[in-house]
Amino acid sequence: MFKNLFNKLMPAVPACGLHTTAVLSEVRLLSRLRVVDNSEIGKRAMAEGKPPKIICVYNKRRVGFIGDRVMVAIKGQKKKGILVGLKQTQKVKVPKFDSNNVVLIDDNGTPLGTRIHVPVPTILRTILKERTHSKGADYTKLLGIATSRGDDMVAADERRRGAARRPGAPAPARGSGTRPGLRRPPAPGGGGTTAHWVCPTQHYILSTK
Amino acid sequence: MANSSLKLLCSSLNKLKINYIMQRQNSRYQPPRYRPPHWFVPKERVMTDEMLTQENRQFLEEVRQDKMNVQTALESPLSNSEPVATTQWDPFTRRVGLIARKIGNYPLWSKDGKRFQTTLLQVVDNHVIKYIPPEEFNPMVVKKPVWKEKKRLGALLVGSETIDPTIVTKEYCGLFDSVGMLPKRHLCRFMVSPHAALPTGTPLTATHFRRISRCNEALGIQRYACIPWCHQDSQETWQHSWRVLRGVKILRINTKHNVLWVLGVGIPGETGAMCYMFDTVLPLRKHKTAPPFPTHLPTDDLPLEYYDESIHPFEEPTISFEED
Amino acid sequence: MALAIRRTTTDLFTAAKWFARRDCRFLSSLPEKAEETAEEAPKRPGRRSSSRNPALEFRHVYPEFLPDPNPKWRNSLREKLERADMLKRRNQIDIPEFYVGSILAVTIADPHAQGKINRFVGICIERKGCGLRAEFILRNVIDHQGIEVRYELYDPTIQRIQVLRLEKRLDDKLYYLRDALPEYSTFPVDMDPEILPEGTPVPLNPVQVKLKPRPWLERWERQELKGVSNIEEHLKEKDRVRRELRKTPWEKYDLMKQYRKTIPEEDQNEIWGEVYNQLHQLQITRKKTYRKRTLSTPKPQLG
Numbered sequence: 001m002f003k004n005l006f007n008k009l010m011p012a013v014p015a016c017g018l019h020t021t022a023v024l025s026e027v028r029l030l031s032r033l034r035v036v037d038n039s040e041i042g043k044r045a046m047a048e049g050k051p052p053k054i055i056c057v058y059n060k061r062r063v064g065f066i067g068d069r070v071m072v073a074i075k076g077q078k079k080k081g082i083l084v085g086l087k088q089t090q091k092v093k094v095p096k097f098d099s100n101n102v103v104l105i106d107d108n109g110t111p112l113g114t115r116i117h118v119p120v121p122t123i124l125r126t127i128l129k130e131r132t133h134s135k136g137a138d139y140t141k142l143l144g145i146a147t148s149r150g151d152d153m154v155a156a157d158e159r160r161r162g163a164a165r166r167p168g169a170p171a172p173a174r175g176s177g178t179r180p181g182l183r184r185p186p187a188p189g190g191g192g193t194t195a196h197w198v199c200p201t202q203h204y205i206l207s208t209k
Numbered sequence: 210m211a212n213s214s215l216k217l218l219c220s221s222l223n224k225l226k227i228n229y230i231m232q233r234q235n236s237r238y239q240p241p242r243y244r245p246p247h248w249f250v251p252k253e254r255v256m257t258d259e260m261l262t263q264e265n266r267q268f269l270e271e272v273r274q275d276k277m278n279v280q281t282a283l284e285s286p287l288s289n290s291e292p293v294a295t296t297q298w299d300p301f302t303r304r305v306g307l308i309a310r311k312i313g314n315y316p317l318w319s320k321d322g323k324r325f326q327t328t329l330l331q332v333v334d335n336h337v338i339k340y341i342p343p344e345e346f347n348p349m350v351v352k353k354p355v356w357k358e359k360k361r362l363g364a365l366l367v368g369s370e371t372i373d374p375t376i377v378t379k380e381y382c383g384l385f386d387s388v389g390m391l392p393k394r395h396l397c398r399f400m401v402s403p404h405a406a407l408p409t410g411t412p413l414t415a416t417h418f419r420r421i422s423r424c425n426e427a428l429g430i431q432r433y434a435c436i437p438w439c440h441q442d443s444q445e446t447w448q449h450s451w452r453v454l455r456g457v458k459i460l461r462i463n464t465k466h467n468v469l470w471v472l473g474v475g476i477p478g479e480t481g482a483m484c485y486m487f488d489t490v491l492p493l494r495k496h497k498t499a500p501p502f503p504t505h506l507p508t509d510d511l512p513l514e515y516y517d518e519s520i521h522p523f524e525e526p527t528i529s530f531e532e533d
Numbered sequence: 534m535a536l537a538i539r540r541t542t543t544d545l546f547t548a549a550k551w552f553a554r555r556d557c558r559f560l561s562s563l564p565e566k567a568e569e570t571a572e573e574a575p576k577r578p579g580r581r582s583s584s585r586n587p588a589l590e591f592r593h594v595y596p597e598f599l600p601d602p603n604p605k606w607r608n609s610l611r612e613k614l615e616r617a618d619m620l621k622r623r624n625q626i627d628i629p630e631f632y633v634g635s636i637l638a639v640t641i642a643d644p645h646a647q648g649k650i651n652r653f654v655g656i657c658i659e660r661k662g663c664g665l666r667a668e669f670i671l672r673n674v675i676d677h678q679g680i681e682v683r684y685e686l687y688d689p690t691i692q693r694i695q696v697l698r699l700e701k702r703l704d705d706k707l708y709y710l711r712d713a714l715p716e717y718s719t720f721p722v723d724m725d726p727e728i729l730p731e732g733t734p735v736p737l738n739p740v741q742v743k744l745k746p747r748p749w750l751e752r753w754e755r756q757e758l759k760g761v762s763n764i765e766e767h768l769k770e771k772d773r774v775r776r777e778l779r780k781t782p783w784e785k786y787d788l789m790k791q792y793r794k795t796i797p798e799e800d801q802n803e804i805w806g807e808v809y810n811q812l813h814q815l816q817i818t819r820k821k822t823y824r825k826r827t828l829s830t831p832k833p834q835l836g
Contacts, residue, residue, distance in 0.1 A: 092668065093683070094683075123645045125646070322689070480606055
């Protein structure tokens, strides 16, 4: 009795010769990402079911974190992008998303699309500001096309409480060097216009609103 | 039946390749290469079951209590002597350190909203036991042989955590009796400049490191078992290794319980381990202005908590950031 | 965590007999429900309720006051200081009672955001940590994107924690919502707080969530989840067989394991004895402000 139990619990030859860590959900070389802006190339790639794959992470560690620039291969072309949302467990107060999101940009930091239809973490602002000064390309332009960030919840709250008390004026443009003043386009009711596409990592279809 | 199952256990464990672990540990194992200092005496004694009557036990208990009360009631001899007698502090004097016990970790937040992990160190019942002036002080192991010629620093023996005299050997108690103190669990020798010497029986508190954000060193004991499959019951056979952590920052001091909050979780030792703390010698983090010298006098009207400027105390209202 | 209470030795013997008859009820973190006490009443009339300290109920409401049961890290002075700090923070901001499954709105002072304030609404899927390290995770689906944010309860940058819907769920951790259909995690950002009448027990939401087809993030079939309805239809024969092999039915009889995971009743009595008065005071002030707010602020007229 003892022998059997013992052999089961501590086999002489271990069943699996590997040590594994917990799931890290890191974004690195050849990871597939979800494009969250409305650029043509992005929309077509996601619609076909061939999401972009990372071919380079511009980082010492070669592991992508929020705000990192990456080079992706999308529809046979090489494009640069910025990671705006990760599945990886983040620090406290930094949001964690259910998919790894990327916004396509060109070499100057100008986004290829005109709208980002998912929320974007506010910590991007600080990260991109730092990056902008060092490299010479302006990465903060993509914040201008983001429709909702965390603080947009506050805007929704204020609207609910009554626009009469406080005029729903957009935030004053803050002049700060090279960065243009941020326009705050009015947040759409439910979500931006999204095309039908199937994301291979999540088995559900987004519908237009 | 027991034998056969033991055999089975041993054979299965052999298959798990225990030898590999033993070799690895052995290669790191270095026998301690020191001679104990001249004031070192064996501490623990073999406890026999003494046949004491109930009255005798009670009497011993009373005597112990009386002695404890006398010791705690004893005021710091420093408070009696005039402060003029002590010399001024200069950046090269070394003053005494503290023996603290690590009691745990918990987070503190800064005024920017950043979180730091801090370690709590409690200074338990530190008293100065003896001062050995530089002429008499003759340590066995000296790193720099030049030092022996130019003997400039004396040694101050500090003890922490009073314990029951019945548990320890007579010789160990004798160390303390000669100066009129109850025995302590831990002893440490601190190198001090002669004019930083303190009289015996001076209690040392956490406010010794009163100037917040002045860093200090921590020298801690890290214990690990050397050979896992030996029959080891007492902690004495555990290997000790000293780890020195330099330039550690103090964030908060509680004067009621004598607790220091120190930045970082890398303080050597597990919870309940002792560590010795001194003023730091790192040039950028040394004291620039005079700290409480030779030590801080315990007065009644101290604020309960001292905080570093960067730390947000929990009593203050919620942090909010202003718009640019 | 330390939600159940350690039994005294006499109870341990009776518990051993008790196991044979029913499931391990005291592993459950739910307070004794009405039908349970009615069942137990003929067996042990009134013994439990009289011997227990009423402050012990706080172990469900404020679980972070109980320290980590690992004896290596326990130290009474440090725990006292930590509790004192927690109470000081609670004096500054009202940290309400909530459970896993409640919907919260958290406003924080964010140095990165425009306007420096950031508000997030979501369902609490997890609550972990002891003392000042207590954390919780809120989940919501915004613009068809699932978002989870981790917050620390005692973070001084948190300006307000508002409970929009106070309820409990069938499970302790709701990680399966990540693999469930998005409608179960979607909550409107401008939700109004739902007010429960005073004195009502915390409602239990018996909703059974439908999962998306596989692949899943974890093997939900191997965890005994009560809040999921359609696991079986997504399983293959191989999964069912493996699940049977992996089952550990002896674990519920492992009293020492349970003992090591909890704080004994004597220690808990001490802890709650220290903090009960202040917490009770805070509860009373919270109720008063709640009442004032509901009476004075009229609902804004729409349109």
